[in-house]
Amino acid sequence: MRPQSLTARVLLVSTIWAVVALVVIGVVISTLYRQGSERGFQDLLRAQLYNVINSIVVNDKSVLAGSPQLGDLRFSQPQTGWYWIVEPIGEFNTPPLISTSLGSGKLPIASVDEVPFDIRYERFYTTVDSFNNEVEVAETEVVLDIQGHTARFRVAGNRDVLEADIDSFNRNLYLALSIFGFGGLGMNALAILFGLRPLDQARRSLEKIRGGESERLDGEFPREIQPLASEVNALIDSNRRIIERARMQVGNLAHSLKTPLAVLINEARILEAPHGDLVKAQADAMQMQVQSYLNRARIAAQRESVLARTEVEPVLERLVRVMRRLHPEKTFLLTVSPPGLILAMEQQDVEETVGNLLDNAARYAADEVRLTAQIAPEGVQGKDPGRRSWIAIDVDDDGPGLEPEQITVAIKRGKRLDESKPGTGLGLSIVSEIAGEYQGTLGLSRGDRGGLKAMIVLPAVS
Template sequence: MMQSLRLRLVIGAVLAIAFVLVLVGFGLSRVFSTYAADRYRADMSAIMDQLAASIEIRKGEPVVTNEPSDPRFGLPGSGLYWQVIAEDGRVIRSRSLWDVELPLSALHAGPYGFRETEGPDGAPILVDLRWIDLETPGGTRPFTLFAAFDRKVIDDAISEYHGSMAVMLAATAAVLLAAAMLQIGIGLAPLSRLQASLARVRSGLLDHFEGEGPTELKPLVLELNQLLQERETAVERARARASDLAHGLKTPLTVLLHVADGLPDPEKALIRQQVDLIRQRADRQLQSARLGVEQMAQTRLASLAGKLVSVLMPVTTARGIDWNLRLDDTLTVDMDPADLAEALGNVLDNATRFASSVISVSAERKGDRIRLCVEDDGPGVEEAALAEIAGRGVHLGEGEGSGLGLAISADVLSAYGGGLSFARSALGGLQVTLTLPSRMHDGKPDGEE
């Protein structure tokens, strides 16, 4: 099953052009063959008219007093012949037949509406035949008139015409096919522009489709814009409900904490632990609900990473930790800035807690993905434990953090089609690799001119 609309149109155009040209070729061939046969039939009829007007009876014998003047009749085997047969079997013929007579019994149906037989040289000839009655003083005398020509003459003429017609039809087919390809290209161009607009809408460069374009596409553009508007409304509602839920939980949890302050230490610790657990799970569910809602934005990686590092700089400077950032300014990620900040911020925060003296951040493009590596020179993680780092509630350090940071980062990246992986760093600590989506348009990464 063909999936390409362009291929369907091309095949349809080829079949239509071939069908029409075959019909035209067949029609022209029939027209020319009929025309050529009519011309030769008219010539033969003129010869027989002259013969009929020239037959006389002298001394009881028929003679042709005024033979057709074409010089080919005087050349044996010239390809043009005439013959007169009287009722008594006497034959008068042109010199071009030499000593050959054309009996009626030798004639059979031939092409182009003529009769056919063999000529003086054995080659087929086409014969036009007429019967006449000549009025004489002795009564009416019947005669049979022949006018003939070589079949090869008309065959060659028609064959030459067919050759010229084939060249003409081939040239016509090439021109029509080129015109069809041009028409298909022009006709499909609005779809290519619509696709480019869709890519810009998806990347966040446009918030709606432009209304310009062919009349046939305007209803589609209108429907797409309405879909975008409805989607935006749904996004705002989802975010509002998430915010309402967050605020709705905040007050009851705060009240529980105040109530817990008046309880004995074991019960107070248990309530605080459960409240923290509720907050963690609520935060994670709210984060999951928000993921994928706004995935059409683009974010410059170097700019966002720089802002996150500047926020963490006071903490790392106080501990004597240096930052080594190697990020290309042209790298652009297909993620909402808030989601990217959430995913990368958790990883950077983890690095600041365990680094000893340096944190390295680098990125490189791999097709339609960007591999962002965050490395530190801290104690690292045992090889066997690397696969479990992003699990729920897993702590990299004893009693530090909630154990949800890297898990939330993994969820965020997964929602965008990316991922999170871990390995030992060449610096000695942990290497966290974020795989980020980054489409390329017209052979260039998004964001490059």
């Protein structure tokens, strides 16, 4: 799963890279320090070895003699892991010389087959003495005089000293790298947040456009983001021109059809019944049909515009006031919860959809019509699964209501269930079509008071 935030992605990648880099750096430095420390330890043992060699001679009795002074008390203190040993080899029969630190202890010797001598006739190996000290041994063989007396010299050093030094260095190294790592990560996060601030500014500008507070992406952006801001502003301008052009064409078409339809309706009044009534009814239907398709064309032209928005409460209050004047004998109750709901629709489309529902409810209600606008309940949404914000508007009356089989017929274009009431049968179909153009839905059901309940789900501004 990838994080959806660009900031989170950059921070995650940079953090992983920094951690991996610091771990690799720590391991490399620690390894190099260990290698250098081991070479230094071997150099120390080599120096002590040659000090012992220079201190040992063969006396007149062909016996090893000498008392090496290495300047290190550990060679004279017992069981320290620091020893020197001189052993005769070959036909040289004399007691060996051993440092007091080894005493009666034993120092296991690696065979020459396992650890051969190098080109300097030296060899180094690790072993464990009889006191459980892990020691590093430097060894060589030297001919001591012209008679060919030969001895093997060994100097051993306790590796605990070496390991303690390496451990101390590693602790300080990892502490320093941890402090530097956390500090670097913090500075890296600040740098990333500072570098991505223009994107946050662009996001806030887009939110202002969606909220209707601005019509363009305003502000100064870095050169990497400025082309994007310019393209967005150009897209908004182009969208606005398309909308204006569509509105102008709709207006022109409506104006060009208005006069011929008015002439037909006036002439129909002169004609004798039933021909006059038929012509007038068909002209009225034509007028409604033309208006319906013009509305659909206009909605299609501006449906994807981020500038289409209407505040719910003022529009519904105005519609309710109109209904109260048209139907003074009926009671109209309005509830908007929470206040401040905004629809992502043109105002005239909201007025036409809700107005048709209110008009139907007012004609069939006995006494009361209730109009409720709220955030759509969970599970109630429109046809667009990508949109998360929807507003449900309910129009509920206390009239006779509709049976389930009548509801399907009521939404069909031109169908009227009650011929005694005036109308063309286009109201609910127009509502359904406008809602569908905005990816919304219209649902009819029997209300709690027995009347018809119409619920229209429309897109909200996020």
